[in-house]
Amino acid sequence: GDSVTQMEGPVTLSEEAFLTINCTYTATGYPSLFWYVQYPGEGLQLLLKATKADDKGSNKGFEATYRKETTSFHLEKGSVQVSDSAVYFCALLIPNSGGSNYKLTFGKGTLLTVNP
Amino acid sequence: EADIYQTPRYLVIGTGKKITLECSQTMGHDKMYWYQQDPGMELHLIHYSYGVNSTEKGDLSSESTVSRIRTEHFPLTLESARPSHTSQYLCASSAYSGSPLHFGNGTRLTVT
Numbered sequence: 060g061d062s063v064t065q066m067e068g069p070v071t072l073s074e075e076a077f078l079t080i081n082c083t084y085t086a087t088g089y090p091s092l093f094w095y096v097q098y099p100g101e102g103l104q105l106l107l108k109a110t111k112a113d114d115k116g117s118n119k120g121f122e123a124t125y126r127k128e129t130t131s132f133h134l135e136k137g138s139v140q141v142s143d144s145a146v147y148f149c150a151l152l153i154p155n156s157g158g159s160n161y162k163l164t165f166g167k168g169t170l171l172t173v174n175p
Numbered sequence: 176e177a178d179i180y181q182t183p184r185y186l187v188i189g190t191g192k193k194i195t196l197e198c199s200q201t202m203g204h205d206k207m208y209w210y211q212q213d214p215g216m217e218l219h220l221i222h223y224s225y226g227v228n229s230t231e232k233g234d235l236s237s238e239s240t241v242s243r244i245r246t247e248h249f250p251l252t253l254e255s256a257r258p259s260h261t262s263q264y265l266c267a268s269s270a271y272s273g274s275p276l277h278f279g280n281g282t283r284l285t286v287t
Contacts, residue, residue: 102278168216
């Protein structure tokens with residue numbers, strides 16, 4: 060079945076370090092891919108998305124490229140800030156067999172802590 | 176910013192009590208969802224609705240029930256709370272199937 064595997068955390072970095080959170084997926088068909096972020100005490104927010112192969116999603120300095128050949132959607136940021144401390148979820152969206160509805164599958168989440 | 180509201184934010188109750196977690200959205204979204212988030216952060220879909228009078232069970236079996244009498248309102252009810260129900264409950268909505276989800280800030284439930 061469809062699934063998402065993301066890097067286990069927690070990840071702890073110093074401010075201005077480079078961030079990579081790995082995400083790979085297994086899917087039949089042509090999924091859309093998302094990264095959601097959950098700040099402490101809040102719900103999830105959409106961070107970025109990509110709907111087809113080779114698309115690059117970007118937002119707030121974060122980027123991820125939809126790589127069909129490696130079935131990956133790794134999240135990167137060149138210089139993290141303390142305010143980026145949060146839980147990051149990779150997610151896969153794929154239509155059902157009839158194409159009328161979609162199933163969203165989340166990874167297990169990666170906790171990022173950025174220290175000053 | 177998404178307009179989806181959950182109340183209460185925090186709830187501590189005793190075993191056996193009946194509770195309702197409220198979720199409302201003002202965006203006119205047809206699709207609404209309830210997720211249970213365990214302490215390890217993993218999200219589990221427990222209920223969803225594709226419109227008024229439509230409700231379905233999600234991937235994770237749950238003793239809770241939901242109703243969808245109005246588009247904007249999607250409450251979740253536990254008839255008899257147990258300590259195993261202690262968790263964070265997140266409500267979400269989307270404009271249509273395939274569009275990104277908008278989440279509320281969650282209700283953190285503790286059953287003693």
